[in-house]
Amino acid sequence: MQLESSRMEEELRERDELLKELTETSDELGRALNEANNDLQNVREQLAITQQELTNKQKTNLNIPSINDNNLLKEKENLQIEIKELNYKLKCVEQKVCEKDELLKLNISNHKTEDFEQKFSLLAISNTELKSQLKAAEMALENDKTKNLEILEKIKEEIELKAKLNLDELLEKEKIKNEEKILKAEKENSRLNDLLFSEQRNKELLKGQLVALKKENEFLENCLKERNNEEINEKINFEKELLQTKLNQLEKENTRLTSELIGIEQKAEREIKQLNNSLEKIKNEKEEIPSSQPIAKPRKTLNNGNGNNLTETFVEDIEEEEQINIIKSELEKQKRLVTVLRKKLQQQQLDALKQQKQ
Structure with missing residues (x-):
């Protein structure tokens, strides 16, 4: 058309x-x-x-x-x-x-x-x-x-x-x-009527099945309660034993870490004392150097007059400063290690307390 x-x-x-x-x-x-x-x-x-x-x-x-x-x-x-x-x-x-x-x-x-x-x-x-x-x-x-x-x-x-x-x-x-x-509408109408009838029958059947299932569920719940009480008691005892073993392990770990920490602290104190002594020596050596000699600026050398003596003193000063910086960095490392170990020990103690409360 x-x-x-x-x-x-x-x-x-x-x-x-x-x-x-x-x-x-x-x-x-x-x-x-x-x-x-x-x-x-x-x-x-x-x-x-x-x-x-x-x-x-x-x-x-x-x-x-x-x-x-x-x-x-x-x-x-x-x-x-x-x-x-x-x-x-x-x-x-x-x-x-x-x-x-x-x-x-x-x-x-x-x-x-x-x-x-x-x-x-x-x-x-x-x-x-x-x-x-x-x-x-x-x-x-x-x-x-x-x-x-x-x-x-x-x-x-x-x-x-x-x-x-x-x-x-x-x-x-x-x-x-x-x-x-x-024709399609009539067929659809008849199909829907059949579906409604079948759904009504299914609803009635489902209601009967639901009542039977409720009764069966109540019976099973009663049985489960009796069994669960026994199982719960067994689980509690088992968990208590596990917690006790964990507690013992944590206590052992705690004692080990405390002993290690004490040893590290003592070692750090000794090293700090040694470093302080070395620092004192370096300072005393610096003070003993005669003030009449001129101190050279960093990264410079003098060639006239007593140039060799000045360069030697300047190099010695740089080496001493480098040694002091190395000692300071070592001290900071030791301090950080001690703080980390203390935090770890405290965390383990807290975990042990939490498990005891549970």
Whole structure:
């Protein structure tokens, strides 16, 4: 249906376009006719001008005294011949234009602009050729008209028939669809009724099963309570034993760590004392150095005078400072290690207390 309707719409559009083209051609033919009339008017004006010039020449020739009468007579004859020729040409042109006007008026609505432009440009063609061409064009246009009218009538008849057939087909299809929908709805209704009946039966069965399951559940709960009490007691005793063993292990670990910590602290104290003593020695050695000698700036050496002594003292000072820095870093490491061990010991004690509480 959609394809046929679209095709029909396209055909109607084509017909509208053809009608528009015909109207445009008729307008263009009218414009061409006006141009032909203007050309005719211009020719007439030119002929009038030439006639006026000839009359003026005749008058001037009459007023001038005759010197050579023969020459004047010849000129007059020539002028008369030219006037006759011009009049004859004017009559021919007027006849041609009149014939073209009549033919154009008959075929304004059905001729194309290009043919008329060619015909207007070819004014020198004979009347017989023009008549034959115009008659052939008239016949062709009349044939086209009749063909177009017949095609339009056929298309209208086809459209009407198709519209009627399509309406009948649509009505029949809608009826069939509605009947199918009604059958489907009836089947669905019967299926739903069966489902409702089966669900009601299932509900009743489930209610009976639920009551039986509740009774069975109560019986099982009572049995489980009795068994659980025995199992719980066994689990508690087992967990107590595990906790006791863990507690003993933690206490042993605690004593071991305390002894290690005491040993580390003692070792650290000894090392600190040694380091302090070494620091004191270094300070005393620095104080014993005579103040008369100049102290060199860092990373500089003197080459004049007592340069060797100064460089040696400067290098010794740097080495002493490096030793002091190393000792300080070792002390900080020992302190950090002691604090870590204490925290670890405290954490183990807390874990043991928590387990005892549980």
